[in-house]
Amino acid sequence: MELGLVGLGKMGGNMRERIRRAGHTVLGYDRNPDLADVHSLEELVGKLSGPRVIWVMVPAGEATQTTIDQLAELLEPGDVVVDGGNSRWTDDVKHAEELAAKGIGFVDCGVSGGVWGLENGYALMYGGDKEQVAKVQPVFDALKPEGDSGSVHAGKVGAGHFAKMVHNGIEYAMMQAYAEGWELLEKVDSVTDVREVFRSWQEGTVIRSWLLDLAVNALDEDEHLDELRGYAQDSGEGRWTVEAAIDNAVPLPAITASLFARFASRQEDSPQMKMIAALRNQFGGHAVEKK
Ligand SMILES: NC(=O)c1ccc[n+]([C@@H]2O[C@H](COP(=O)([O-])OP(=O)(O)OC[C@H]3O[C@@H](n4cnc5c(N)ncnc54)[C@H](O)[C@@H]3O)[C@@H](O)[C@H]2O)c1
Numbered sequence: 001m002e003l004g005l006v007g008l009g010k011m012g013g014n015m016r017e018r019i020r021r022a023g024h025t026v027l028g029y030d031r032n033p034d035l036a037d038v039h040s041l042e043e044l045v046g047k048l049s050g051p052r053v054i055w056v057m058v059p060a061g062e063a064t065q066t067t068i069d070q071l072a073e074l075l076e077p078g079d080v081v082v083d084g085g086n087s088r089w090t091d092d093v094k095h096a097e098e099l100a101a102k103g104i105g106f107v108d109c110g111v112s113g114g115v116w117g118l119e120n121g122y123a124l125m126y127g128g129d130k131e132q133v134a135k136v137q138p139v140f141d142a143l144k145p146e147g148d149s150g151s152v153h154a155g156k157v158g159a160g161h162f163a164k165m166v167h168n169g170i171e172y173a174m175m176q177a178y179a180e181g182w183e184l185l186e187k188v189d190s191v192t193d194v195r196e197v198f199r200s201w202q203e204g205t206v207i208r209s210w211l212l213d214l215a216v217n218a219l220d221e222d223e224h225l226d227e228l229r230g231y232a233q234d235s236g237e238g239r240w241t242v243e244a245a246i247d248n249a250v251p252l253p254a255i256t257a258s259l260f261a262r263f264a265s266r267q268e269d270s271p272q273m274k275m276i277a278a279l280r281n282q283f284g285g286h287a288v289e290k291k
């Protein structure tokens with residue numbers, strides 16, 4: 001089949017390659033002309049025969065919104081748009097309604113696998129009507145990992161990104177747990193080779209996982225992570241998971257703590273710990289450290 005792919009960065013570029021390897025035709029557009037097969041969205045839409053399938057793989061938020069707005073003007077009834085970026089699931093309903101007003105279908109798809117997806121395949125969680133999903137199925141089949149699992153029609157529009165959001169919340173908490181265990185092992189004198197402890201855990205243990213494998217890769221590159229600053233960004237999924245937990249009154253202590261740990265990582269000094277130090281000093285005369 002033919003696919004139009006918008007956004008050819010770390011994800012879209014490799015996805016184009018994987019879909020082509022499966023024998024499909026992919027035309028890619030990116031605002032960076034060095035990456036693109038065509039020079040504009042208009043050209044992309046014009047070169048595809050209908051019913052068209054257009055996969056959007058650009059940053060969530062404004063870039064995705066602008067692209068969907070433009071596609072709503074360019075596409076025809078019967079075409080379908082897939083949003084494969086890490087969009088907030090609440091945006092999906094809005095995008096589906098905007099496109100449905102023009103007779104254009106919409107499928108939201110959470111994609112996992114990062115830069116390893118070209119070789120390993122991409123895990124896919126999608127939401128939307130069966131009729132729209134069916135139009136995209138050959139692309140899902142090309143992208144997904146080999147084997148029976150790794151892709152799911154999670155439910156109606158928004159369900160794909162909701163599932164991906166929860167996946168990323170779990171990702172935050174798992175990474176935090178490995179990171180805390182690593183710091184404690186590094187702290188004590190009795191453990192002399194932390195990297196080898198991590199490596200040994202890759203086989204036979206209850207906590208073996210791909211994230212653990214990646215931790216071992218990172219320690220092989222930089223045994224004590226001396227080259228890195230302890231600073232971690234977040235791109236939204238963790239926050240949305242915590243917001244959804246609040247909306248549904250579901251307790252998520254581990255995921256919430258792992259999100260807040262990232263916020264703490266961005267502070268040179270802790271304003272709240274200054275207050276705690278000041279209060280301990282006020283009520284108990286406990287010593288404080290001054291700048
Ligand atoms: N990197 C990952 O591990 C990963 C995994 C799953 C999902 N995602 C999601 O996939 C999407 C893409 O991520 P990425 O890592 O490839 O980002 P990236 O920054 O590497 O690539 C984004 C590409 O989109 C292009 N672009 C931006 N705005 C555009 C526009 N209006 N029109 C056309 N092209 C535009 C940029 O030029 C760039 O090439 C994001 O929504 C991201 O959250 C990323």
Ligand SMILES: O=C(O)[C@H](O)[C@@H](O)[C@H](O)[C@H](O)COP(=O)(O)O
Pocket residue numbers: 086111112113114168171233234235236237238
């Ligand atoms: O499953 C995946 O492939 C990752 O989760 C992927 O989606 C990406 O690396 C996150 O966007 C990072 O998210 P943070 O920037 O919030 O850590």
